[in-house]
Amino acid sequence: MFLLTAACLFFLMLGFTYLRMRGSGVAEDVEVCFNVNVSFYFQEDEISLMMNSLYALHDKLAQVAGEHECGSSNQRNLTVQEAAAYLKTLDPEYESVLNTSLQWILNSGEDVGIKCLSSDPNEVNVSNVTEVKYLESTSPKMSFRCRFRRAFVNVTHRLSILLLGIAMVWGVLHYMKYRWAKEEEETRQMYDMVVKIIDVLRSHSEACSENKDLQPYMPIPHVRDSLIAPQDRKKMRKVWDRAVDFLAANESRVVTEMRRIGGAEFLVWKWMQPSAACDKILVIPSKVWQGQAFHLDRRNSPPNSLTPCLKIRNMFDPVMEIGDHWHLAIQEAILEKCSDNDGIVHIAVDKNSREGCVYVKCLSPEYAGKAFKALHGSWFDGKLVTVKYLRLDRYHHRFPQALTCNTPLKPSNKHMNSMSHLRLRTGTTNSQGGS
Numbered sequence: 001m002f003l004l005t006a007a008c009l010f011f012l013m014l015g016f017t018y019l020r021m022r023g024s025g026v027a028e029d030v031e032v033c034f035n036v037n038v039s040f041y042f043q044e045d046e047i048s049l050m051m052n053s054l055y056a057l058h059d060k061l062a063q064v065a066g067e068h069e070c071g072s073s074n075q076r077n078l079t080v081q082e083a084a085a086y087l088k089t090l091d092p093e094y095e096s097v098l099n100t101s102l103q104w105i106l107n108s109g110e111d112v113g114i115k116c117l118s119s120d121p122n123e124v125n126v127s128n129v130t131e132v133k134y135l136e137s138t139s140p141k142m143s144f145r146c147r148f149r150r151a152f153v154n155v156t157h158r159l160s161i162l163l164l165g166i167a168m169v170w171g172v173l174h175y176m177k178y179r180w181a182k183e184e185e186e187t188r189q190m191y192d193m194v195v196k197i198i199d200v201l202r203s204h205s206e207a208c209s210e211n212k213d214l215q216p217y218m219p220i221p222h223v224r225d226s227l228i229a230p231q232d233r234k235k236m237r238k239v240w241d242r243a244v245d246f247l248a249a250n251e252s253r254v255v256t257e258m259r260r261i262g263g264a265e266f267l268v269w270k271w272m273q274p275s276a277a278c279d280k281i282l283v284i285p286s287k288v289w290q291g292q293a294f295h296l297d298r299r300n301s302p303p304n305s306l307t308p309c310l311k312i313r314n315m316f317d318p319v320m321e322i323g324d325h326w327h328l329a330i331q332e333a334i335l336e337k338c339s340d341n342d343g344i345v346h347i348a349v350d351k352n353s354r355e356g357c358v359y360v361k362c363l364s365p366e367y368a369g370k371a372f373k374a375l376h377g378s379w380f381d382g383k384l385v386t387v388k389y390l391r392l393d394r395y396h397h398r399f400p401q402a403l404t405c406n407t408p409l410k411p412s413n414k415h416m417n418s419m420s421h422l423r424l425r426t427g428t429t430n431s432q433g434g435s
Helices: 002-022 026-038 044-069 080-090 092-096 098-108 144-210 220-227 237-250 326-337 365-375 392-398 400-404 417-434
Strands: 114-117 134-137 217-219 254-261 264-271 289-292 309-313 344-349 358-362 378-380 386-390
Touching (some): 044 080, 044 098, 044 114, 080 092, 144 264, 217 220, 220 264, 289 326, 309 392, 344 400, 358 365, 358 392, 386 392, 392 400
Antiparallel strands (some): 289 378, 309 358, 309 386
């Protein structure tokens, strides 16, 4: 508010000063120009008479022009006859030198505050006094009230344009921020939908192994209808289409086929679970990292972290875990994936979390950002891992024991068992390339 008021006062004073200065110094210019250009051709008394007549004419024309600018008169200029009549009322001798004075103005070629106009509005340069029909002031003389009102209108107009520009910029930035947030939300929903689709297909594949009467595939529309409520299908259409495209491009365990069901053609999904007879290199062992699902970019990777804490989802399924120490394997897998990160000081596995949540605290936000890039968007034990930042105060409120943790954690051994699949796959690729 203060800046806005200061800007108003600044423009107001600037406009008022500008309008006030427009009307000053003209009489002095008339005198200087007149003395320089006329002193060689006229006697001193003639010069004095012409000067006085021009002063009087200039003041009258400035008054007429000022009244026009202030809106109190429709007349902006005077005809030569009206000017002569006015000068005659002041001094009869002024009328006799009017033509001489006008010719001097035309010959001087300088702005002395009086402009000579012909009857043709398109004719700019008038060279002969006989062609002059109207006289007009180039420096209107206005009252203080009129100048203040004009300055206020001028400042208000400029300020309105400025505010309109600021509003447009703010609107564009707000719209871009909204679009970015919406795109990030759609991306998150898409990855969640991918995880749900894989769970449905995997569950159906397990049911088929127990019941041989079931078909080993599922129509894609049926999967959609089982995951999205009818009232949300129109709203979630874009998310669903992106999830379908993502599976087609990035998930080798999901095969898309065309099947005839009930007399109609359907695109179906089939879950390709590796069998025990497969080559050992292609078998995906449990509790291992299985590669990156997508590359991190601006849409799915937030800017630099302001907190050293992370919340990791989809690291496990509490229903499927067995034994009393399975959570240690989860911690070990995270440390092995972040083996080049010396800033992890605390890891907590929420054994009862249905989302498979693991909480990680690092020494600094920089270490947290490094862990985020290593974990987010990775496949682990057939699940798509997602990561988000967590506020430090909330982390300490949930895990008070983490307050005193400042010793970096390391993997318990050098075998890196959770990374074995990535090493095998890399070795296979290199051998195939060499052959």
